[in-house]
Amino acid sequence: MEAWNQGTEEGHVVADLLLGVVNPSAKVPTSYPRSEADPLYAGRPERHPGTDEGDGYPVIRYSEGLQTGYRWFQAQGIQPLFGFGFGLFYTTFDIADVAVDAPDGTDAPIAVTASVTNRPRGRRRGGTGVSRGACGGTSPPSDSSGSRRCSWSRGSRSR
Amino acid sequence: VEPGQSKPVTIAIDPAATNHPFGVWDYCTRGFVTKPGKHTIYVGNSADNTPHMATLTVG
Numbered sequence: 001m002e003a004w005n006q007g008t009e010e011g012h013v014v015a016d017l018l019l020g021v022v023n024p025s026a027k028v029p030t031s032y033p034r035s036e037a038d039p040l041y042a043g044r045p046e047r048h049p050g051t052d053e054g055d056g057y058p059v060i061r062y063s064e065g066l067q068t069g070y071r072w073f074q075a076q077g078i079q080p081l082f083g084f085g086f087g088l089f090y091t092t093f094d095i096a097d098v099a100v101d102a103p104d105g106t107d108a109p110i111a112v113t114a115s116v117t118n119r120p121r122g123r124r125r126g127g128t129g130v131s132r133g134a135c136g137g138t139s140p141p142s143d144s145s146g147s148r149r150c151s152w153s154r155g156s157r158s159r
Numbered sequence: 160v161e162p163g164q165s166k167p168v169t170i171a172i173d174p175a176a177t178n179h180p181f182g183v184w185d186y187c188t189r190g191f192v193t194k195p196g197k198h199t200i201y202v203g204n205s206a207d208n209t210p211h212m213a214t215l216t217v218g
Contacts, residue, residue: 031206070206083207093160098202098211106174106181106193106217113169114202114211118160 020090027087031070031080038080040064040072092119172200181217193217 001024003014016022033039041048050058067075070084094117102110160166174181174193181198182191195218203209 027205074206080207083205085203085205086207087205091162093204095202095204095211098213100200100213100215102215105215106198109174110172110200110215111169112172112200112202112213113167115165116160116168117165118162120162 023090024088027085028082029084031073031084032082032086033073034079034081038073038078040067093117094119 001014001017003010006013017024036042044063045051046059046061047064048060050060053059064072070080072078073080073083095114096117097113097115099113100110101113102108172180179191181193183194184190185192196216198215198217200213200215201209202211202213
């Protein structure tokens with residue numbers, strides 16, 4: 001377990017999580033690389049930390065385009081160590097019966113429905129991504145366009 | 160979702176939302192546009208675990 005930006009209640013929080021009083025529900029906000037060769041700046045100092053182009057200070061070039069964050073890993077076919085949205089819980093959730101209802105195409109809100117099964121307890125955020133792969137080279141492979149916390153249960157001590 | 164139980168979940172994707180879920184920035188027109196083509200909607204628990212997908216054709 002990794003705790004970041006803890007406050008004064010850190011001890012109670014970590015204890016409750018470790019003892020199962022509450023279910024962990026955090027999910028990583030970006031993809032974590034498996035190797036130092038995997039990030040978009042590996043071998044590309046002009047992307048990070050920048051290179052001196054003659055003016056005496058480093059200049060960063062965003063030559064990765066829209067392939068930022070988890071999109072880099074998807075676009076390059078790199079399996080991350082932890083993909084955007086990864087998180088561990090005292091449970092697993094099965095997703096089934098996925099359906100997309102878009103009677104008006106992209107002219108009106110689109111409903112993505114699914115059945116989520118708790119095996120055996122906890123909560124988890126479900127996510128969707130929208131790919132624009134057919135739109136040409138200026139698009140990332142996918143976007144995270146929506147997510148929803150699916151509620152949870154852990155008996156009378158839940159909170 | 161209670162332990163051992165299932166629950167239907169709906170996630171709405173609003174094309175008019177400020178994150179432009181179906182749009183890309185058009186440098187020439189200085190605006191977001193929704194280009195025609197097939198869009199794939201992935202459903203799963205993380206970016207590298209999306210076992211479900213569906214396609215949506217625009218235009």
